[in-house]
Amino acid sequence: MADDLLDTRWGRLLVSGAAGIAGVAGSYALTGASPAFLASPVERTLTRTMPGAIVSFAITTLGSLGQQLNFVTAIGLTALFVALAARAALIFGEAANNRIVPAVGTALIVWVGAVVLTDEVVLSAGGALSAAGVVVVAQVLDAASDGSDPISAKRRRALGTVGLALGASALGFSVGRGRTPAATGDEAPPLQAPGADLEDAQAKLDTAEANGLAVDGIEPLVSEQFFEVDINSIDPSVDAADWSLTITGAVEEEITLDYDDLQAMAARNQFSTLRCVGETLNGKKMDNALWTGVPVDQFLDEAGVQSGCECVMLRADDDYFEEFPIDALRDGLLVYGMNGKLLPRSHGYPVRALVPGHWGEINVKWLTEIEVLEQEAQGYWEKRGWHGTGPVKAVAKLHHAELLDDGRRELGGHAYAGTRGVSAVEVSTDGGETWSAATLSEPLPDDDVWRQWTYTYDPPADAHTVVVRMVDEDGTVQPSEETGRFPSGPSGWVTREFA
């Protein structure tokens, strides 16, 4: 059958490629954006094995684009793996002169590979069956051809196969999107936990609403769009019923807590702002929420800490880990609620650590283990050169500048200094020569929290530089010295030129 598409080299390549794309889409259709998606373990492996210097370079030069590139690479590699499986099965089928081998072989290789990578016996069928489906379609189209006008018929079949694979892929991606567990806070269900004081949570949220400044251009005191930073593009999806947290290592007695245990214990509602050490000085990765969780120190006492270094390693379901002083953790919460709702998957459902006053990176999401250490060790980001486990640096951000109808200009933003608190924000419109106090939002009931600021002035006719700085509760003015974000987080006063 010399006119068969699958008898030609390019035909087999084409069908294999189409099978690769369909395999990725079919996997996604069944799993959505969850760790069972075939590209997820591939991305994790890429992330973990990438040299730290390259990761840090990508973060500082590309920002989140670096991670997107990594994810696209992972999807490409996954499609390549499926395509190679189909190609091997096709070649083997031809050598054996067997019509069953190509489809069954494709399905089998992809399925075994997927099970090895994802540990999901049933969900691995999605990629395997769709890839095999493309091979079957190509075979059926070949079998149905009558042999006349071989070249153009082959082209038609080639187009048919590719078209079908792409159509099926589009369908697969839209089905998969629908299956992706809810990630955003708004979609999270309301909190219902025996130990949580929901009236207190609502009262605090009301306070935040009342204390916010009436400025359109800046985020409210409780962020509507809370930033996310993850080492992987696909978040773990942990079942609360299966979740447990163990306190291990240098303790008198190991402790294991499950979700019900935690929800039954007296919880606290606490405002806390998170800021990412890897963000630019005036970047957007700083946000505030009301967190509901159980104070962690009682568990450390119960376990009986025997640490030689007074330090702990927190570990998570996404293989993330961070090390820092145990004293910082003693002020922390095991959080299961956010803004009166269940903690969303994207922010660490079912349970994350909250460590007030420290850079975001030690606020470990999808927390599974607290290991009390004998000796200092390095966390995930410290292994990659960062120093982000300590207290946050103070910052006053400038995110809003608007000319008002009366010709004046309104400026605004947020200021944050960890648990040191914000007592004032000062604005200079002459490049730092003279300073004036900005208007601040009323403080929120907890200390580790940002404040909004606004300042309105008559802009001069010529070019001028606006500088913003904050003062903490002790009266300390935020240092003016500018540093980049790598390795210890950005410092300095935010400036902006107006022409």
Ligand SMILES: Nc1nc2c(c(=O)[nH]1)N[C@H]1C(S)=C(S)[C@@H](COP(=O)(O)O)O[C@H]1N2
């Ligand atoms: N398990 C886990 N926890 C994590 C991370 C992560 O990638 N995995 N990212 C950290 C970083 S760098 C920051 S800044 C904060 C961000 O928290 P958010 O995504 O809830 O805003 O989570 C931290 N906790």
Ligand SMILES: [Mo]
């Ligand atoms: Mo971060």
